[in-house]
Amino acid sequence: MAGQGRLCRMDSIRPLFSKAYLICCALVSLVSGSVFAEGPGEIAALDFRLELNWSPNADDSACPPQPFRIEVEVVDPNSNRVNGSTSPATISELENRCDDVSTCNAFSITPPQAASLQQTGWSFESPLVFGNRRARVNRTATSKGGARFRVQASAEAELVVRVKKVAASGPLASVSSDDGDVTRIAIADLAAQPIDNHGVIHWTLKRIDGDMLRISMADERLVREPNTPLEIVVRANSLVVPQRGLPNNEPLQLISSMIRLSDRETVWTQTSTFSLDSLGNSQPIQITDSTSSQPGVYELRYEVATESRLWSRLRRRGEIVTRIGRPVVVLPEKESVGGAIDFATWPTIQKIKFTEISDWAISNWPVSNWPVRQMFSSRGPAFFSASSASVKTRPSVESTQLIEEIYEGEKVARVPIGQSFETSLPKLRIGYPHHISLRYPANRTLKLRIQITSDLSGEEQSGGADYVVHDFPRASDRYDDENQKWRTQSFLYYANGNERIHITNLDRLGDALIESIEIKSGPAKLATAFEPPIDRSSDDMDASKQSFRMTALRLTSSDWIEAYGKIPRCHSLKSDFSVESIAIDKLVTATTRVCNYASLLGADTLLVDANEGGKTWFKTNQYAPTRCSHRHERDQLEILLSLADRLEKRVVVGLDTVMPIDANPNEKQRSLVALTKEVVKRSLSHRCFAGIWLSCGQNDQPKSLDQARLSEDEQRQDRDRQRAIYDAIAEQCQGKSLLLVDLPDSAFVNRSGPCLVDKSWPNHSRRSCIVPVATQFRGAYECISAEMEAEKRIARKVADLQGVAGQIGLSVRSDLDSGLIDRGFAEELNVWVDRLDPLVVLHDDTTMQMGLQDGLRKTMNRVAALTMQKMNEFASPDPVAQTVHLKWGVENQHLVLLVTNQSPWPSSVQLRCRKAIEWESIGDSSKTVDQVENGRVTEIRLDAGEMKLLRSATREEPQALGMWTSSVQGGAIRIEKIKTDVATIVEKLGTLSDSTPYQGLSNGSFEATGNVGIKGWLHAQYPAGSVIVDDSEATDGKRSLCMKTDGAGSQQTWLVTETITPPKSGRLAVSMSLRAEATHIGSSHQVRVSIEGTQFGQSFRFSETVALPRNGQWQPRKIVTEAATLVPEEVETLRVTIDSLSPGKIWIDDVRLHDFFPTNQERTELQTQSFLAVQGIQRGNLEPSSKLLQNRWAQRLIEASSTDEAVTVETQNSPAHVDTPGVAERFRSWLPNPIRF
Structure with a gap:
């Protein structure tokens, strides 16, 4: 019951003592009903669920909110004679209907009568927020809100509503001593009409919708198995029938049915006839049937209709008096979606050649209004809920074709810097998944924003996608044997109807070239498209088998259900189905889509919020949650967990650590611990439940003190206090994981004092379930300055976190508000996994937005298959092998090897064991591992930046491992190419000190003269x-x-x-x-x-x-x-x-x-790397060359050389051009004298 528990005010009753008794009374009343007719010595009873709403009076709307207090009490002269018993009139089931989070602790229960221990009233006091500015106290109050409650009393009872002003002086408020506005209402009058009152505030009191029918079920769960029995009892409760000349005792019909929302198919229907007594009550009506055999969301609909009337007979259906719909979810069979999807088998419904469209609407974006500025706002699922202001058609020139060019014998469209264009998409299959891929020339920089919007009603924009496709030439491209001329990036999209596509070139330095967009359509049920899982058995999805290795998709937005679950049929369902049924249908649709996408991503876990601010997805006694959007909102966690059980996805439940209560920090922390205990208790029965996650950002609790103002001892005490809080929460997780997400960087690296996370905490050797998660930001930055700073920040952070490698998690997020699609993402993640050995890898849905990143699924699957314990270093005595990194571990007595190629060229690893060992490559469909010498030597082939995971087919001891070496795939030919590229960089280093001038300065040589002063x-x-x-x-x-x-x-x-x-x-x-x-x-x-x-x-x-x-x-x-x-x-x-x-x-x-230039620090770093690369080549060590060739400025020098384009301006004293010397001569001329050949 909302508002109960120890967070009630001091004048409240002892709620824990009376709670069980009240619930029993409510259940008995609900099943058996009230007195239906007055008999000798009996008093007729009423049982109403009411809603009280308040708001400022119209005359006060321009004034500051006035603090007030509301008191509601039931007064019943026959409270000791109801049903001939001594049960008094009661008020129960109090529910907060305010939107303001500060109201979660503003309700109080009126102390009961000593003899009965029954609640007879409640009160609400508008919260006050005080602030001191210029010696004045500012006060704001909750101006509007509401509450729902249940009242049970005799027909002669009254409700007394008192509204009082609250006088405030400073931070202390006092209630006026007078009675305020007092309104007495006969409860019987509320049966048919609401009460409207204008006094201190404007308030209305009425019965809630659906209160005229009371429905109870033997099993109240919303989630059911197929073909399970339904036992339902329906009775009329003070049902008011419009008279229209009809007698009150005319028979009525109860039409009960079960209807599927997806196609409106009626599974079964039953009709019962009943009559009402003088108070509008009926005898209980028994309904017995079963759920459907098909999974989905259904509505159990109960309609009361009249029988007579000529028009009703002609329609063969009576006039509807009232209707109630209650949702039921029929679970699907267990779906195994651990495999991949071969999108090549999906039929192509359209291939859009950009040069063949003649009706592009083109517009140019001023730099100050580029859409990239919108990407750094608060994050949310912009791909589905982008506002019309940000995606509407911009003012454009008349329809025209794009600029046409020829690339590799094919026509491509050129998109100038800052230009945006749009057109309508062909008719897509509404509600079906679509695989959309963009094809563009390789070896060019691309920074393209793609938006897809859907106009369902001609006025409302709904649904869509919003991505930034980012690509640029990489060092690994030069050593790719396939020498690709074209590249594609793709994403998954669920169509809503009437789609339009918007494309904007975000690159500030060059035009974009794009060839086409191909759209393929998949099956309505995406799960049927998955190949049989090959990476893991279904037992690995059992969260009861505790494992810290976790690959997860984090649903960061509070409205992810609306985003992923929005389907066009919801617009037509609004008039046919209840709000609750539509909301649950969206939840089931969104959860299914997210689980399927997580499988495509390679994620085995979902991170889902269970509460945010004052809202909750579960019933809690810690505070009175704010208003529900629908009746079953607090059942959503149970529904999601039930679906995840069938969809083979683990779920980690998130708790908002900012407690919406007025209390001291210690009390809030105790409440957070108690809240964790509640959620764990409700979730443990589900196989998918994998733990709790907390957002521990700067605005979240528990909050550390200002470290800069504390001594070292005080900082250590503050750190120990934080650890104790997290340890106390972890104890409530009952062995499940506790993820600490959004921790600040200072929690891992604090050069001014002790860190929260270090080698001593959390201690995973003691099977601690706490996993601190570090956040790594990345993005498609709009300028070279932001791009280079981001690279430095990422490299510095990875280096800092290596001190706690193997005991932390990694959360990868984008700096953009749009989704980011980058083909190099998997390679970056491979490096981070190799260096940090993360127990958890998280991706935000706002970062991914159903993008399909190349190679990411394989990486995620391999992370999930790593050992529970920290991986061990496996060094090689061969210095040439330093471009490849090996780690080993043991899981269930099987050896596990993690092999990572850190070079930009393909490599081979030769692993020699002391005995024959058969190795299985996890996540590989192609054969990339060969075994020779009777299984004692294993050759592992790796592409540039690739990571592989090998597991022994049989139980083996670590002593069976011998030694390993690595070599460059391609032999002497590829090594010579590496040497040539290093020599090119060395030769052109000097050009970086004097780059091409920027035409932003007037009269820099002072040659121009003016009449007054110096021109410019x-x-x-x-x-x-x-x-x-x-x-x-x-x-x-x-x-x-x-x-x-x-x-x-x-x-x-x-x-x-x-x-x-x-x-x-x-x-x-x-x-x-x-x-x-x-x-x-x-x-x-x-x-x-x-x-x-x-x-x-x-x-x-x-x-x-x-x-x-x-x-x-x-x-x-x-x-x-x-x-x-x-x-x-x-x-x-x-x-x-x-x-x-x-x-x-x-x-x-x-x-x-x-x-366009490297900074002095970047030039110095490049010179140092060049020197070390030359030394390494002399000694046969290619590791320094690997680092040099992956330097961004080194890549620019190679690009300029390979395309014969002058990107720099040589100094005026440069010597005349001579014949190009060989590699050795170029090295010799550059090296310092002491180490020349």
């Missing part, structure tokens, strides 16, 4: 002549700029550019030639060069100070300052400033801007 520049005007154009000095052209600083002057000499357009790359560097006047002064001349402006409304400055020797010589032009973290669309102003900080003269010439 602002400069100091005092003293006169401090900044001039000098015709006698120049390095580029005929003029340079001279700045003279007087040592006695109070101000520095300065020079500022006009406003610069922010570069799309997010990076800006300044290079120039400088010269200081020759003097006898020994110190250097100081010049400060700055890039400054405003971004996000905040000022920024990147500056460097250059020391010029006072020798009168021009210094070679070089980059003097750089800004590498600009966000182009957020930069309001941008300029370059030059300040002469020392007395004397300086000359400036050939000022250039650059927008």
